[in-house]
Amino acid sequence: MAPQDQTRKTEPEDGVSGETSNTGSRHIAARLLAWYDAHHRDLPWRVTPGAFARGARADPYRVWLSEVMLQQTTVEAVKAYFRNFVEKWPTVEALAAASAEDVMKAWAGLGYYSRARNLKACADLVARQGGQFPDTEAGLRTLPGIGLYTAAAIAAIAFDRPAAVVDGNVERVMTRLHSIETPLGEAKPEIRTLVEKLVPQARPGDFAQAMMDLGATICTPKRPRCMLCPVREDCSALLSDDPERFPVRLPKDNKPLRKGAAFVAERDDGAILLRKRPEKGLLGGMTEVPTTGWTARIDGATTTDAAPFPADWRRAGQIGHVFTHFALELDVFHARIKGDAPAGYFWSLAHDISGEALPTVMKKVIEAAIPGAIKARRA
Template identity: 70%
Template sequence: MTRADSSDEEPARPPAGMAAALLAWYDRHHRDLPWRTPPAALARGARPDPYHVWLSEIMLQQTTVEAVRRYYAAFVARWPDVEALAAADTQAVMKAWAGLGYYSRARNLKACAELVAAEHGGRFPDTEAGLRALPGIGAYTAAAIAAIAFDRPAAVVDGNVERVAARLMALRTPLPAAKPAIRRFVERATPQARPGDFAQATMDLGATICTPRRPACVLCPLRGDCRGLATGDPEPLPLKAPKPDRPLRRGAAFVARRADGAILLRRRPERGLLGGMSEVPSSAWTARQDGATGAEAAPFAADWRPAGTIGHVFTHFALELAVYHAEVAASAAPAGCWWSAPDELPGEALPTVMKKAIEQAVPGATLRQQPDTARSA
């Protein structure tokens, strides 16, 4: 291994003046995001609301800013502070989260709100260590909240920051081995003054200028000190180690519809993937490749008809679900299940994969009807 390939190498030092240049750029070009306290307001003495910072950071994990905007607005309108969220019905929170994905975040969100309300008097801890002790808050989120909400000089390293740092350093070590060197670089670059704005400035630079494809280096406030740009081709950075192929799992999903249009649902176990979310009765998802479809897992005898196959990609595996559909006369729901009426179904805590399965069998069933449509139906 050459010195240049080692993640233990002494990383390049951040350029002198990096923080000042980034903060000046941020003052003029920061993104307006609903959970943010803009720099001008901070300068006037406004303080970020830790509840808003925490909520947005949890929602933004693995999720785009655009997807989060609507959910964030709905959550804050319905549960304006941590005590309100702590007192909320868990299923109401899961339903409000439906569609945002990575549902363990919603369970941890509720658990965290309850803990902050019950044991911290409704106030979030103001240190990284204190924040990390809360459910659902890992190293990145603790650093982000500590920096943004409490002005702690924490090194905040998300995907955008990784890209900016790796390019500034012209780091040839691929991710994930490059992470320690990137972290040391960001720790050194983070200023004592305005660390929260510095973190958000670096994120904004990565999101708007130092983008994965075709970075707009000509507009970058750091272009004079960027080693990646000096190589002539910063775009491939950071390099990434090849990912192993996702294994394929298969299963079957059973969409039973009653004469009044209600769809049969049940709740997934609290623990595990999509825990506590709603689903149509389904088989286990297995890696078996013997052609078995899981049709034997039907919740009850009915005229089950194949309705096609849907695919969904999770972080660690790809799923192929054979969808079966039956029109049934039964009115009583089997044990552990319930009938969800057409006007209730769009509000159920259905993960995207289950919406796909239902839509495959009953197109439009999971969409909320417009009032005009509903009147004319």
């Protein structure tokens, strides 16, 4: 980690040297909240700014659901999934009463499927405990799938606790505000400490969302709109005229490429043969067509010699998919077969395919073998 004096400090508004003073922190928070009041994003899980002051509050269930969905996923991708979930299951008790299979189907395509399994486990536990979420960070962290960031976000946004909420947007804002030279992976504790000093006692939930909105709409990774930033006068990176240099990142390692084969068996009526993956591990609990034994660490066979049963398999193409830690190439084979589903498999009728718990990689496979099978039937 870089020495402490390598992190440049802004000059506080009250003239005190060194790190941002309490007075300077209050002024930054006040300007940011005023900006948020005027420019906040309208999102389906949010209440309007200042709701707590008016005696209203965000629904902890909706805050929790949105925060879990937003992990490693964009806001635009989450909106439709969020609306679908709250329409199907408007309360945590309703979600707890749903089957795990239905939850996985509703989640299909959103990725990072361990989140869906933890979502169901968390809903089950909260429902058993009376349907109320804990209102502190410590209490929230006892629930499945809720880590440091998510606990802070729920505590601040749903319960107005003065918690330091630090996501990727906030990290970018803070590294630029203070010109933090330490690479991002090592700078996280320093960033959290700096955010803690900024969090106001009044409206901490709005402040958390304001920081995230600032990073998402103004302090963007490329071409930040600095002249519209409410805290530009305090931004060390802007003063040095090089905000895009932050956050500092170490070079990324190339992702390993894994290979395998996938086999799309189709019945005369258009039904497709599927199976359920094991509950634990990559894509746990999701639905798939038969594939060879590829994993994040090993390749699978890529020829019809490894097909799950004999058939007139014909090569239908190849698809690529990128996971967090590796890339995958699958050779896709297609065959028409008759009869009952082999042990461990089931037939999904043509009009049901789009509703199955298929991860994105499997949707690509089916589309490669049977163009329009997913898209047309979804419409």
